[in-house]
Amino acid sequence: MSQKTLTEQINRLLERSDKVELRRLLKHMHDADFAAAIEDFPAPLILQLLLLLSLPAQCHLFVYLDPQKQADVASLMSRNDLAALFSNMEQAARADLYNQLDAQQRQALMPGLAQAERDDIRKLASYPEKTAGALMTSGYATLRSNWTVSKSLIKLRLEAPDKETIYQTYVIDEQRRLLGTLSLRELILAAPDSLIEDIMLSEVISVQVSDDQEKIPQIISYYDVIALPVLDDESKLVGIVTYDDAMDAAEEEATEDAQKSASVAALDSPMSKISLWELYRKRVGWLVLLVFGALLSGAGLAFFEDTITANIALVFFMPLLVGAGGNAGSQAAALMVRSLATGDVEYKDWTKVLRKDALVAMALGLTMAMTVYFLGLLRGGPEIAIIVAFSMFFVVFVGSIIGLCLPFILSKLNLDPATASGPLVTTIVDASGVLIYFGFASLILKI
Numbered sequence: 001m002s003q004k005t006l007t008e009q010i011n012r013l014l015e016r017s018d019k020v021e022l023r024r025l026l027k028h029m030h031d032a033d034f035a036a037a038i039e040d041f042p043a044p045l046i047l048q049l050l051l052l053l054s055l056p057a058q059c060h061l062f063v064y065l066d067p068q069k070q071a072d073v074a075s076l077m078s079r080n081d082l083a084a085l086f087s088n089m090e091q092a093a094r095a096d097l098y099n100q101l102d103a104q105q106r107q108a109l110m111p112g113l114a115q116a117e118r119d120d121i122r123k124l125a126s127y128p129e130k131t132a133g134a135l136m137t138s139g140y141a142t143l144r145s146n147w148t149v150s151k152s153l154i155k156l157r158l159e160a161p162d163k164e165t166i167y168q169t170y171v172i173d174e175q176r177r178l179l180g181t182l183s184l185r186e187l188i189l190a191a192p193d194s195l196i197e198d199i200m201l202s203e204v205i206s207v208q209v210s211d212d213q214e215k216i217p218q219i220i221s222y223y224d225v226i227a228l229p230v231l232d233d234e235s236k237l238v239g240i241v242t243y244d245d246a247m248d249a250a251e252e253e254a255t256e257d258a259q260k261s262a263s264v265a266a267l268d269s270p271m272s273k274i275s276l277w278e279l280y281r282k283r284v285g286w287l288v289l290l291v292f293g294a295l296l297s298g299a300g301l302a303f304f305e306d307t308i309t310a311n312i313a314l315v316f317f318m319p320l321l322v323g324a325g326g327n328a329g330s331q332a333a334a335l336m337v338r339s340l341a342t343g344d345v346e347y348k349d350w351t352k353v354l355r356k357d358a359l360v361a362m363a364l365g366l367t368m369a370m371t372v373y374f375l376g377l378l379r380g381g382p383e384i385a386i387i388v389a390f391s392m393f394f395v396v397f398v399g400s401i402i403g404l405c406l407p408f409i410l411s412k413l414n415l416d417p418a419t420a421s422g423p424l425v426t427t428i429v430d431a432s433g434v435l436i437y438f439g440f441a442s443l444i445l446k447i
Helices: 003-016 019-027 031-037 043-052 055-062 067-076 079-088 091-100 103-112 115-125 149-162 184-189 215-223 243-261 276-303 305-310 313-342 347-380 382-412 423-445
Strands: 141-143 168-172 178-183 227-231 237-242
Touching: 003 019, 003 031, 003 043, 019 031, 019 043, 019 055, 031 055, 043 055, 043 067, 055 079, 067 091, 079 091, 079 103, 079 115, 091 115, 141 149, 149 184, 168 184, 168 237, 178 184, 178 227, 215 227, 215 243, 237 243, 276 305, 276 423, 305 313, 305 423, 313 347, 313 382, 313 423, 347 382, 382 423
Parallel strands: 141 168
Antiparallel strands: 168 178, 227 237
């Protein structure tokens, strides 16, 4: 069934208030598809739909809605309905929703929740955005090292409905310090009378609550784990980041880097939902800055005005040379930004990477120089050919080195290296290319 057809069918069922058919429809399709079909519905209509469904179905569907849509719907719900929804939501999801509510809504919500739920929401909602603490969930299972396997399995069976995952369990002491971990598979295969301390893995990969969320998908991928425990400053277990939440964070970071690589400030909402003013505001700053950066190229042209006037054939090759330098710089920057983001390259690798890229840049420059030399012969003669070839070599070489170094420099300044690719590198390399090209021309032609 297409999304359009599904949307029309849901509308018809809502008009008839057909609870049975709506529940049947939701049962036989994925919640994500159902949420996508109603994403353009007004908040009152979505609320009407939710209230026709059972509470578990409401929770499953609600978490797939856009965060802003969630907040809009929540603002229309009664205190009792909202409290019931919160109580049945997964811990991390309700903390995210709590952060979307205004102060008045939060104040109205809290009395309807159990004390443990209030404490859990406040704790999870207190961590800064884009940190492990903000990404984690408290829906994890814990065991004690002196328990037997049979006792542990009984406990997990009782707790499973309230936990986001029980496939990986964590062993803690009385102070909640992390002692070890083991999987559900290892528990099932172990002898019933075995002690947890004898079968658990003591060396546990973990992160701190203040760690940047960008590193979490890398760690999960590198160590091939399904969840990552999160510790506080006292090494106490406070939550876990599951594989699916880590992948959401990776997608968010990749989207942000892609936007920054085009010199666009990170968007706070999807492109289809962001306002005109917000989209304008996110783009205009960099565009204005890059205009002033391009003035450097204009200043270079003005400085070499006599050289250009004396040999107009030089102008023919300027776009070709400047474009090649910008492309080489963008390539180097893109490779370096991604390598830094994935942890493939670290600061200690600076000199090694610089030496390698310098050799590659020279080889690329030499290849490009040989290519344009013959064009120079055809267009302007031997002198122009030499100027163009030498300029091409150095423009490509310098462009590659700038593209390589700029992400490192920005990282050292605690700025996002993703900003170094695309228009920013191209603007800097363009100005450098103009100076190199006409500098060589003035030297060789003695103008």
